[in-house]
Amino acid sequence: MGRYRQNKMGMLCISCIVFLLLAGMSTKILRLYQKNEALKEKENQLVSQLESEQERQEEILSYESYVTTPEHIERIAKTKLGLVYPGEIIFKEQPKEP
Secondary structure, eight states: HHHHHHHHHHHHHHHHHHHHHHHHHHHHHHHHHHHHHHHHHHHHHHHHHHHHHHHHHHHHHHHHHTTTSHHHHHHHHHHHTOOOOOOOOOOOOOOOOO
């Protein structure tokens, strides 16, 4: 009977240890799952931000190529600096009096 009691106590101790290990591992798994979900959300945000920045880069490159065209340079020279070609006549509208 003494051996049966020792065997029962040993099984109870081992069961408790296994239960504690199982509980510890499940909490760790749950934390890792939550961290994984948060990182997936952050990855989605970063991918979205990357796409918008790539679109912005394309717009900037397109604008850069437009800015270096002779038509743009001529338009800026006329509107901002008031430059004209020799022999070119500029007509300006007079403000209307009330």
